Amino acid sequence: MIPLAIDPARVSIALAGQGPLAVRRLAQLREGGADPAVYSPEPDGELAALAGDRLFRALPQAGDLDGIGLLYVMGLGPEAEQALAELARRHRVLVNVEDVVPLCDFHSPSVVRRGDLVLTVSTGGRSPTLASLLRQRLEALFPEVWAERLRAVAALRDRRRAEGAAMSEVARESREMIAREGWLP
Template sequence: MQVAADTKVWYPVNLDISGRLCLVVGGGAVATRKITSLLLSEAMVRVVSPEVCPKLRRLADEDRIEWVRRAFRDDDLDGAFLVFAATNAPHVQRRVAELARERKVLLNSAESPSLSTFLVPARIRRGDFLLAVSTGGASPALSALIKRRLALQFGPEYGLLVRLMAALRHQVVGCAEQSADNRELFHEVLALPILERIRERDWEGVRQLLHQVLPGHVDGNLLIEALDTQETAGSGEER
């Protein structure tokens, strides 16, 4: 199938932006949504805007973001890993995009996917379980609709299941079992009605199910503790 000349084929990827400088040009509602997500991913956030909304002002007062209180300048891109152009000024949007392209900085332009080099999909996050939906910028409304439907289908129990499987993998991989045997064990665990037990917070039921398939060297109690820890931290948030 031939792709139209003005159509981009986006490559899906998850980025580790913890501790990296992310620049946001603009201080309104769109910028606020971007910044909220960036902070959840532990990014260093710098906002350049003459004015910002009350929420961003509070974040700046709390030293959770850096607010540069002026209009955008070319050197604001220095050292940035990602840049978000989120202003209502078309000439600023174009200038930020031009500089990002010249300096090979990844850019998200809020109002113009054609200027962007990355898009931020609609997301459902349950702990380490992440679902992302994108229409390539063609229909944010459709992405939001699908996100709402997925949020109903995939609840906090999926985040807890991921935590359980991660704890199981940590125990098993450190042992002298063959990788084929490991894969078989993982599939056996997932074939159990364990998701239903987790949804009901029936930890004793989870323990009994695991006892059916776990080899003797795997401590099921440690796996249950991993669930309790994640449950306390919270696993049902959406971003």
């Protein structure tokens, strides 16, 4: 596995599915800044409300995948999920079929968000339970205050770079600040 962080402002994302897994994945994508198109032939009320005007009450067809970089699929049944995975690949779209590892080009890690600080855990789809337990541990180790800590160290970096400091000097000063504040044991 090669871990990546995707910028949803640069990579278009779509979701095809229904049920609680689709609701959960859509909420996670929104937390990450994505506003995906949602394809669902029979969405429940919660998914329809969350998707809003981005909802299409059908499964995506070939033309719908033009310009899409990532496609999440869930809750559609094995035949529809396999067909969508094959269609996505023919259109050079990376696909993740929830909990069907052989149909996944990528796996989504468990995520802890603290402002712009994003911590992730992945088991490559091998044990979502372990990934979830590790995420819970990270949440305890990195409470909400880390969002402000990142803003503070980023402000130092931005100020020193604007003053013309070399990256090695900025890195040293950042390490000194983190140590002085006692942020890490």
